[in-house]
Amino acid sequence: MLLWINGPFGGGKTQTAHELQRRLPGSVLCDPEHVGFGLHRMMPPELRGDFQDLPAWRQGVHDVLDMALNQHDGTVIVPMTLVEPAYFREIIGRLRERGHDVRHFALLADRGTVLRRLSERGFGHAVRFVAGKDATLRRESFAVAKLDLCLDRLREPEFAEHVWTDRLAIPQVADHIAASTGLTIAPNTDSPTRRRLRQAWTGVQHIRFD
Template sequence: MIVWLNGAFGAGKSTAAQELLDLLPGSTLYDPELVGRGLKEMLPAKRLDDVEDYQDLPSWRRLVVDAAAALLTEVPGPLITPMTLLRQEYRDEIFGALAARRIPVRHMLLHAEETILRERIALRDEPVLEQSLQPLQDGSVPEEPVRERSLAHLEPYQQALDWIRGDAHVIDTSDLGPRQTAERIAEAVRTGGGACDIVQTPEPTAETLAAGVLLFDEEDRVLLVDPTYKPGWEFPGGVVEPGEPPARAGVREVAEELDIRLPTMPRLLVLDWEAPVPPGFGGLRLLFDGGRLPDEQIRDLLLPGSELRDWRFVTEDEAESMLPPVRWNRLRWALRARAQGRPLYLEAGVPVG
């Protein structure tokens, strides 16, 4: 298990984490910031210049999960992880990958009002300086005062509060000391607080076969869904189970995700061979035409909290800004196949034959 302590700088994450080690037997402190510091040392300055924060590095997000899984083979757990996490798509990626490895997460938000946070930051001693990601022209890395960086995070924290409050168990630390905060966290862990009920999708170990279903409204806009367990928008669908016909897999996934029962088997639009790009294994991706949904069925769409956060009907142009390039390209050709009334075979997103 991972007990993830989220919150702004000044909320008391680090001090509470130290106290929590005494209250949760077998617990170990796991600080993902150490992963970030290591990447700063190893990555070339040109790459670091592309990002403002090490959390923006895909390698950091992947290594946070890999290191946690490795640590849990060495210690009984839980891992206590004091780490500010303000971008929802990064939460999806990290927590979803942990769920795929069957590692449960308890998400705790340590919260205090902004005036209190500013007071705590102002009183903070600064003998230690943190390093910025941005290198200087001579290749060295400038030092940035902790206090300045902490204040700069207050506005993004306020903007992220809505989604974090809806996801985490909230503990108000305004009038609590580190020990009291740790006791509240420990009690929440014992009673199941902060449990992230994310669908546990196993990470692939070889090529996979996946089936997606395109559903349309009366204006021929296509339905996209926002999974909780990975970043970015997606089509309804999923991995085809062993021995399962792909079209039936698409129908099953639509029923499980959206509670929509398609009356007939959907028509194939695109079969796309996705090249293996490490760490991914690639495989075959099929998109089917699920047809138009009547208005009354759209009004009754259900979203299981463990799988989907949101849904939206969008135009092709709108989808381009929402989907990763590989998915948008697949959608683009699927829409043309639908218009032409014939399926298309793609290899790495390019029509063949």
Template sequence: MTVIWINGTFGAGKTTTAGKLVELLEGARLFDPEHVGYLLKVNLSDQQFTDFQQLPPWRALVPAVIDEIIRFTGQHVIAPQTVLVESYWRELEAGLRSRGHDVVHVVLDADADTLHTRIDADPEGTAIRPWRHQHVAPYLAARPWLTTTANLTINTATTPADEVTTQIHTHLTKSIVLPGSV
């Protein structure tokens, strides 16, 4: 099975794209790796960390949980999650591949102005806007390795959401056999 990891920072369009992709891809399901972080945050509250991705258990558990979901459902998994530390990404990817899964790393890219505008426009994220804004600069710093490791990079500042999903779907149908695409 294949794991489609949708990377990019806040405002790049990960959640929107993942939702549209799940609707478009027969035999695919959405998995939010952040939920593993929530589990660890509660259970490791006595540990010092500012982001659950810093925790080695998060980087070990995410591939294990995705693997179990794939084994249980027999479905491809779409995982929208920002990962800006290259060594963390390498660890996640290796964990997925070691369990026999193909990994398609999609990076949704946008310039800083677009990202800041989208963050400010999100009506559900008002309480965490400052935190999201603070992640734009680290994203821009990580952009070189992200785009180098990506199987597909799409500029979401100039590409409409439906076209982003279409481009990913086209890439997937060329690189893997998806149900309904044969």
């Protein structure tokens, strides 16, 4: 089975994916961003845009996930924002056509909730919400610029299953996904403090400088 964890930037995809991997024996996490960053490093800076627009990225992600599903015995977990319907069909649709069991979840939340989460990550490289306007700082500007598009697109039926996370902690989101897919995951035994430390460390590991 492949679990594709979709959602806006700052919506909790990566944290949820790591929580599932931690509690699901034999699972593996495959991050399509690595394909995109690799392609960017090969390109002159002036040619770098949204790597999802590169056919090579979409083909590469499909091929790697197809191989992982064919050769790995456990669940494959993919945290990735994907909101273009054509790209969704090109990757997820083709994997399903090849007979793979792909379960897709879009983690949604109110705009204000996502902005708050963005402001809490990245050691101050964050988003301020002042007088109804977004003021972006450094690496989160792309996330904010794409926020409304992501939230609008991901509400569409083709991006179901929708999981509203405003009032759910990350372990509860993982529990919901496991219950929906029939997977048995280990119980969450983290204390609130340990959970915060674990999630902070996951955030540190995923700070990008590309």
